[in-house]
Amino acid sequence: MNTPRRHIRFWLPLTLSLLSIVLGLGLSVLPLTSGQAQDDDEPEPTPVPPPMIALNQETIQRATVFVMQTYQTQDQTIISCVGSGTLVASDGLILTNAHIAQPSDICRSDRIVIAITVHLDEPPVPSYVAEVVNANQGLDLATLRITNYLDGRAVEANSLILPFVELGDSSATQLDDTITIVGYPDFGKEAQVLDVANSPVTSVRGTISGFTAEAQAGDRAWIRTTAEIPGVMSGGGAYDRSGRLIGIPTIAPARLSGVVEDCRVIQDTTGDGRADRNDGCVPIGGFITALRPSRLARGLVRAATLGISEGESSSFAAPITSTTQTEEPALSRMFFATSVSSNGVPASVVGSVPGGTSSLYLFFDYDNMRDGLIYELKVTVDDIPDRVHSLPPGTWSGGERGTWYIGSATSDETTWQPGLYVFRIFIEGREADNKSILIGSRGSSEPPPTFSSILFATLDEGTGTLMSTGYVLPEGTFVHAEFSYLNMRPGLNWTQVWYKDGGALEPRITEAWPEERGSSGTHIINAQAVGAQFDAGYYRLELYIEGSLSATADFVVAGGAVMLGTEIFTGFRFSTEQAGGVPVEETVRAEFPPAIEQLYVFFDWRLIAPGTLWTRRWLVDNEVLFQVTEPWRAPPDGQNLFFSLDSLGTLPDGTYAFEIQIANVTQEVERVRVGLGQLPVEVFESAEGAQMSGTITDAETGAGIPGAMFIVLEPEFSIEDFLWESRQIRSLSTADENGRFQVPILLRRGTEDEPLLYSIMVMADGYLPVSADGILVDNTTESPVEINVELTPN
DSSP states (O other), X not given: OOOOEEEEOXXXXXXXXXXHHHXXXXXXXXXXXXXXXXXXXXXXXXXXXXXXXXXXXXXXXXXXXXXXXXXXXXXXXXXXEEEEEEEEETTTEEEEOHHHHSOBTTBOOSEEEXXXXXXXXXXXXXXXXXXXXXXXXXXXXEEEEEEEETTSOBOOXXXXXXXXXXXXXXXXXXXXXXEEEEEOOOOOSSOBTTBOOOSOOEEEEEEEEEEEEETTTEEEEEEEEEEEEOGGGTTSEEEOTTOOEEEEEOOOOOEETTEESOEEOOSOOSSSSSOSTTSOOEEOOOOEEEEEEXXXXXXXXXXXXXXXXXXXXXXXXXXXXXXXXXXXXEEEEEEEESOBOTTSOBSOOBSEEOTTOOEEEEEEEEESOOTTOEEEEEEEETTEEOTTTOEEEEEOOSOSSEEEEEEEEOSOTTSSOSEEEEEEEEETTEEEEEEEEEESOSSOOSOOOXXXXXXXXXXXXXXXXXXXXXXXXXXXXXXXXXXXEESOOXXXXXXXXXXXXXXXXXXXXXXXXXXXXXSSEEEEEEEEOSSSSBOSEEEEEEEEETTEEEEEEEEEEOSEEETTEEEOEEEEEEEXXXXXXXXXXXXXXXXXXXXXXXXXXEEEEOOOOTTOEEEEEEEETTEXXXXXXXXXXXXXXEEEEEEEEEESSOOOSEEEEEEEEETTEEEEEEEEEETTSSOOXXXXXXXXXXXXXXXXXXXXXXXXXXXXXXXXXXXXXXTTTOOSOGGGEEEEEEOOTTSEEEOSSOBOOBOSSSOEEEEEEEEOTTBOOEEEEEEEEBTTOOSSEEEEEEEOBO
């Protein structure tokens, strides 16, 4: 197929007021330079290297921004933290890392400054001020919105038209896929005011080398890459070959015994006339080897785009006090497993595994943690650092206490090479615990006896049948546990130990394995409550073979028994107002009219022990907006617990849902319609469409015209309609030194029956301007649309 080309030679003199338009769009004013005549009739074009990503590399680079946290002191602007970010909407919505955008003990801040790329071969230019819209400290992701120009003027709503990219489908990525990471690789040794970045936007190429699993985020909590990514590119973007944003390079500044290891002095913050170690410094991370998948950022971006935030909620009881003797983060009970269920339960515990193992997970209990703490996994193989399975410094996302796992599963059987592996977990730069495992046979080849796949249930005492199977059980007198066994031999000693909230319920029960039970199969054991019943709380079962832990699983007791299940949450009601912690009765509805400003959900609950981990989620049209996992802080029983959604103006039409999970098991999902019950089709801006690019040349010499301006109008406006209002402009681009341009925002497509028609204007200093109407773009138009323009010297 041939790329469509159009050669335009319409001349139309125009009186322009371009300066106000450019400023209104929030773009820097670029010098317009007249084309230079060449001695040769046909000048030799400068070779341009092929882009790493087809069609939209320039758009991606221009959509990449430099983020700076700053604060003011003694009439001086001090830069405290820096990183990269990506525009994900043309109105100035930015996706980046939370640690780059939020104030902290190492990032003092009263303003976030955004620098944009004006010329691709030059450092970014500080241009805007932004504010945090939403942030998830645990995932280290945040959305920002540009609110002001650097001089303090407010940015009017919908006045910006900036290049942006769309989130791609990170779940579709595969091992060995080629990816391109885009960001700003460095910053100056000495900063003058805000000119801190001394490198232009840069692309780094690599491949996907694996995926790392984490509790609460699944098998693809991290995308691993072979690319060598500088730490300042943290918060930028990683793109697949189609140019879709599939990951966010992420690394937090490494710490050693709580102190940041790499912190660069770039300014004189003490006012003594020199920048030295007595001055404040800017922390940065080391080389990045891991990306947060874009799917984990989708809710933050969607909520920010819709103008939705979490609103007020019920006042909880005071935070649960730790049962340990120290307030320092503590890890315990480390062990390995080769598989994890969808509920986050290890199938079995292993002390060694054969060579060729394709998956391995490290489990541990934790206490006194908090989201945002810096944690790191360092792995060695036979005392040699193993970069493949280590995880660079990142932010903790598991809350205060619980059980966590981290590991990987891959189809590449050569991933886990034979050797003695040692896993070390560091919290804030201090080693918290470690565990070793042998991979590959160094002893007996006889398969070891194992227990696996524990599943719990309660008994209907009236019928004698099992009910409420799973990991969330109602209060009752008995709990049953079914597990699988393999390679068991008569006479082997095995032990069962039951716990509640960390304490053993009864002494260890140890017995010899009977011959009649066989070497493989399933077995059921029972536990009877010491008191009247198993009260609400956290429980655990551990199974040992000859003194070694072989299988373990946790379950939660909460609520009461109902037919084949557990009932914990009831009485759900949606309303638009609350007074005194209860819904205003006349605002309670099963569905709501359009244009409501808030949405409340109220519900009742029973028999939940304080400290029980639970997850709440808000969704709209089945897409998650917000997800929070935390300990239960309300009383064990109660009514009218409420949470809410707020909006910048009004909530868009849609079907909203509130979901509750305990132990990774969904307990309730309640839905309500607002307006039409479906989000408007046009609510999300799309980066899909046709790319427009081309060359602007001197009609007499054929030479490219650097700095020539190419303007595309929105399809509903023609040249005759154009009143020099920013809302009428779809996008604009400036020609490079060879006269080449690429419009940063893709053109929306029409259909063959109803195509979209675009109008363009081209101008340069010293030349007659050119315009044209009727450039057709529909669903059959090939991309890029190549437009070559000749301008006549004035």
